[in-house]
Amino acid sequence: MTVYGYARVSSNGQSLEAQLAELKAAGARKIFQEKISGKNRERAELERVLKAMGEGDTLIVTRLDRLARSSRDLLNLVGQLNDAGVSFKSLKETWADTTNAHGRLILTVLAGIAEFERELIVQRTGEGRQRALAQGVVFGRPAKLTHHQRHEALARRHAGESVTAIARSYNVHHSLISRLV
Template sequence: MKVIGYARVSTAGQALESQLERLSVAECSEIFEEKVSGAQSERPELVKAIDQLSEGDVLIVTRLDRLARSTRDLLRIVDVLEAKGAQLKSLSEAWADTTTPTGKLILTVLGGLAEFERSLIVERTSEGREIAKREGRRLGRPPKLTKHQRSFVLKWRAAGQNNAQIARKLGVSRSTVSRIK
């Protein structure tokens, strides 16, 4: 079993020393460190740390905000770790420890809450679309061409011009013109 540490700070002006010290005390065999914003999806050292993990290994962080930028991101990372048979442990948040049954339970509950929140968002969005349709509001991007321009498209097409010629006249793409019926 390997214990791998991950430390991250957001800016070059911040220091990693306190995290590195705590991870050393936690007896990490290897520590991956980086200075990159948590909002960035590209965190190469985190990817390397996770790549090092295998069945029974543990990834340790000093705090969850050093690992994930949101609950959804945290749950995604935990899923990746679980797929490898590895576990997660936070030194500051005792509840975030998948090496214990309680930690697994709490992260499962968080996962259920996140899934519930996603389904509510989908439901509200769908409901809003239905209301907008009933009220006759147009959904999606606004049309590139006005009604007046669309009538010209039909006239020019009837006069024998092709879609490419019409599109050049109107300054739009050929596919925009081809969708006019």
Template sequence: MRDKDDAGTLDLITGKLMIGYARVSTDDQDLTAQRSDLKDAGCTKIFAEKITGTRRDRPQLERMLDHLRAGDVVTVTRLDRLARSTRDLLDIAERIQAAGAGLRSLAEPWADTTTPAGRMVLTVFAGIAEFERSLIIDRTRSGRIAAKKRGTRFGPTPALSDEQLALARKLMDEGKRAREVAPMFNVHVSTLYRALNRNVA
């Protein structure tokens, strides 16, 4: 059951709750135009917030998604008001679909999951996003392999250089203890031992 304050008004023809989501990035921007467009589009319940789209924690977006019930339709003036990237859009659209609700954009009529064509477009987008992700993974892997062949080392920067390790080993071979040598290089004794063992390996 929805709270009474969040109920909104059902569309008399479709019986669906038309929900709007509006967002601007900064406090000095105005939500009036988006609210007006969403009301003209039939939205009787509007969730709005002033927050940058790059943030994951968008309270009103989360509240709207939790509010959804089967048959509802989420409307935005533009998709970039709802999502910060293609992947983000697809994730949000998936959550809306999982609730049995639809999504539509006033500026991008092709993004209307209440129609078969709109659902097909987002399905194609999902495939493209997954393809791009696999390309990035493959390029990253190929780049790492090529870099390793060139002698590039990955991981944290060693605490001691090869020259410092050689000097540390020489000092210890001459009788100095590790607890005496380690402070000379501003490292802990255990760090010195690990570096020496790794160098031997």
């Protein structure tokens, strides 16, 4: 059972020293650190610590924003840790601590709220799409060719002109002309 630490700052101008000192004082034996923006999903050191930990280990961070950018990110990471049998603890947000029953309860409630919110968003989005369709809104990318251009291109194709020449004249890819029916 090893206690791991994860420290992150967003830019090279910031220092990791305060976080490292706090993590060491909290008992972290192995600390992974990086200087990278939290919005960057590709964080090499975070991936390394996640792979290094095993059942019974604990991951600690000084603050939640060092680990995740959003509550959804946090819940996904905590879920991933939980699935691996790893505990999680934030030093500043004492409620975010899966090493005790109270912290697990709070994170479970938050996960339930996030799931409920996600379902509401999906439902509202679906209703909005239905209203838009009823009003005649067309979804998807705009057509590269107008109705008239499509008919003209088909006529030129039936007349024997090459697909590539037709495509070049409309400044579109030849596969678009080939797909016209």
